[in-house]
Amino acid sequence: MNWLTNFVRPTIRNLVRKKDIPENLWVKCPGCEKMVFHRDLIANLHVCPHCEHHMRIGARARLSSLFDRGEYAVIPVPAAVTDPLKFRDTKRYTERLKEYRAKTGEDEATLVAAGKLGNMDAVATVQDFAFAGGSLGIAGGEALVVAAEEAVSRRAPLIAFSASGGARMQEGILSLMQMPRTTVAVSRVREAGLPYLLVLTDPTTGGVTASYAMLGDVALAEPGALIAFTGPRVIENTIKEKLPDGFQRAEFLLEHGMVDMVVHRRDLRDMLIRLIGLLLPRQAAGESVAEDEVLAIPASPESDSGDAETAGSANDGSGMKRAAE
Numbered sequence: 001m002n003w004l005t006n007f008v009r010p011t012i013r014n015l016v017r018k019k020d021i022p023e024n025l026w027v028k029c030p031g032c033e034k035m036v037f038h039r040d041l042i043a044n045l046h047v048c049p050h051c052e053h054h055m056r057i058g059a060r061a062r063l064s065s066l067f068d069r070g071e072y073a074v075i076p077v078p079a080a081v082t083d084p085l086k087f088r089d090t091k092r093y094t095e096r097l098k099e100y101r102a103k104t105g106e107d108e109a110t111l112v113a114a115g116k117l118g119n120m121d122a123v124a125t126v127q128d129f130a131f132a133g134g135s136l137g138i139a140g141g142e143a144l145v146v147a148a149e150e151a152v153s154r155r156a157p158l159i160a161f162s163a164s165g166g167a168r169m170q171e172g173i174l175s176l177m178q179m180p181r182t183t184v185a186v187s188r189v190r191e192a193g194l195p196y197l198l199v200l201t202d203p204t205t206g207g208v209t210a211s212y213a214m215l216g217d218v219a220l221a222e223p224g225a226l227i228a229f230t231g232p233r234v235i236e237n238t239i240k241e242k243l244p245d246g247f248q249r250a251e252f253l254l255e256h257g258m259v260d261m262v263v264h265r266r267d268l269r270d271m272l273i274r275l276i277g278l279l280l281p282r283q284a285a286g287e288s289v290a291e292d293e294v295l296a297i298p299a300s301p302e303s304d305s306g307d308a309e310t311a312g313s314a315n316d317g318s319g320m321k322r323a324a325e
Helices: 002-020 038-043 059-066 093-104 138-154 169-176 178-191 232-239 250-255 265-284 291-295
Strands: 026-028 035-037 072-074 110-117 120-127 158-164 196-204 218-221
Touching: 026 038, 035 038, 059 072, 059 110, 059 120, 059 265, 110 138, 110 265, 120 138, 120 265, 138 158, 138 169, 138 178, 169 178, 178 196, 196 265, 218 250, 218 265
Parallel strands: 120 158, 158 196, 196 218
Antiparallel strands: 026 035, 072 110, 110 120
């Protein structure tokens, strides 16, 4: 019995159960702390079905939900210099990069892709927060430059999904140089008369906020997303004052004119299609689009109210718990 109990039974469990039963079948929502079955969460675009909390989503999952039929082509980005400063803290920078690549399956935090969006050509760049906090380094700056060039070449709109903790400290000043570099890339898209649309997701902070993430023709944000240069905890510790509820969240920024719309993730694709249809023909002809024309579009395709604040008021985000500050 000891042989059967100690050897045979554990061997069978290792061969059968671990292969047949995936780990992490249930995911705890950071907003309401309820457990969500992983298949339900994926089907709901990583939005909690209980409290509508928008969880962070990977770059490829984001692209699949954006393009028609989930089909897209990844645009290759030239390899950037690795570890130009020979940086080391508790680990070598090169070791950290290996860990991030093994974790995400991607070479870098920013992915560039092209495909059809509502039967229209579109180019998208997506940051994955799981890769070094989506930090902007040399490779990330190169990715946005490539995305801008691809958009101009295809005569297609450029859509940028931001999710970043800011500049990548391991690359020092070379990382900060990507701020003006990405700004120039965006200006080339505009000079070509093409729309540049932004989707600000949780979190968008630091050097990304201070550069290309605030330059869009239209700035959309997901409900509850933290959008800031410096996080609220740092500000509170600096000024020694309590900040307003929901400070620096998407809905707060909508009320104060920093973003144009707060759009639920399930409505995001349809909204982008409508915006491209509005902006592309006019910008190509050199015409300007009045701000009230853009804001007159209902934040939800199913809404008839025409009020851009509807999506923002649906989820004020004030009670949500967040790790990013």
